[in-house]
Amino acid sequence: MGDFHYQDRLIFVLKFKDYWANELDFYSCLNNIVFPSQLNYKNILKLIESCLEIRLPILVFEYVKHGTFRDQSDNSFQLTHWLKIAMEIANSVAYLHLGFSRPILFKDINSSHLLFDENYVMKLFNFSVSEFIPEGETHITNGVRGTSGHVAPKSLHTGYLNEKCDVYSFGILLFEVLTGQRAIDLLRLMNCDLYSLRDQAKIHIENNKFNEIIIIVGVGSCPGEEQHLQALAELAFKCLSNSAEDRPTMIQVVNNSG
Template sequence: MLENGKVLLEKLIVTCNGKSNPIRGFSIEELKTATNNYAQKNIISIGGGYTLFRGFLQNRQVSIMKFRVRGPSKHCLWLNNVVFTSQMRHKNILKLIGCCLETQLPILVFEDVKYRTSPFFEPLLLRHRIKIAMEIANAVTYLHIGFSRPIVFRDINSSHILFDEDYVPKLFNFSLSEFIPEGETHVRGIVVGTSAHLAPEYLYTGDFNEKCDVYNFGVLLLELLTGKRLHDILAHFEFCSVHSVKDRLQEYIDNNRFNEIANCKFAGDGLCHGNEQHLQAFLELAFTCLSDSEEDRPNMIDVAKQLRQMHQSS
């Protein structure tokens, strides 16, 4: 606890500027009891280096994040999640309640969530998908402009979005997130993530900025548009790249065949005129975000505005 507390305090002092939320402390035994000793039936999500459990702690439902990565990167995962989420005040970012520092890798306690990415891959109405996209765009915009220095999430994808019982989306897992250093325009480091989801300039240079988050978000829009994961979209069209898939999706929209690829509900037997307009706008926005050149991509605040307009008109 002393070692972990020292590391956490030093990082908070450097980055939080006195504006962090209160962080409660929990014991090992409290969290074991809350999760029935981390029973498999209580698993919500498993990701790179962590498992998220459902628990019942002090008369409330919670989500408990337990890390399993060791070695040089062990501090990065839990520290980033505490340091960044302790500063967040946004309804679409999973709220940190506290942590346990008594274990070698601290265990984090978050607000309750019910579902892992399920609305992405269920046959929801198009307007519900637009709403999810809008709310996550609002959360990413908040990271980019809501602090003295921009925060880049660096790993926007459907597996890092959870939903509460009202299907409100929550962005979580800040393991790879970073502040852009003062006086700099990029974060520099080792390239991490799934190559098909990453901006081309990041793959070539290792430099990551807000426009790289926008590219990640474009992939997220494609997944929301179709209700399929990116690799399933590409597999459907065979030998298709992220960019050439645009023309193929356009053909399906133009020929009123979008139901054949999209796991999405529409009014009536096919696309009505309003749905077709929204699909077209959604597709265009996704591929603008996926532009090869970062200068051709919009800022996240513009992406959020466009999605808000789509949501209001739907």
């Protein structure tokens, strides 16, 4: 990945390895053409052009000036901007689930797949492991791929994937937004593992201690901010329910994030 000039403008370039020799790289490259080509949404990184006639294929995307979500960990965003980012993420995933006749599972929602343009507008990126749910089906069962710490524990065991798996990953990401911590650091901070994160979060919320790990700049400067953060923490908690049936849908998340 990197930034280059193309036709007198800056672009974001994704280069692949020898995808003819590696099946995973082949499907990763294909997914990053097929899905972005069909998605016309302001918070999904736009594919401009692809070059597949060479040994190492290149995909050209719109320019993203400010890097990934992870790169913003030291950025002094105010609370309203962090909440805007959370809403952009939620709306983007809801669009994938509801915008087509067959839901698209992103399958790897994490901070390295969220990029920012010059206006700090969030862009969802990297459809390498994404899939459509087949027509007439409610789930897929062809294996779990995703970032460690962001995949629902039961899915790791069963291989059963549906839209609620993206909801779980969003819950992890929402905790990252609220705490400024990566998932792996958040587990360490709360002295728990992936399987007990939800329980530890519940303890923090019920004991009104969640603000001990919230580090967003400017919290408390406006009336109602702490209550809003508490509500978002509870929403993240619901997204991390062990049972997929107990998690909200992404449209419910959107309706409860504002």
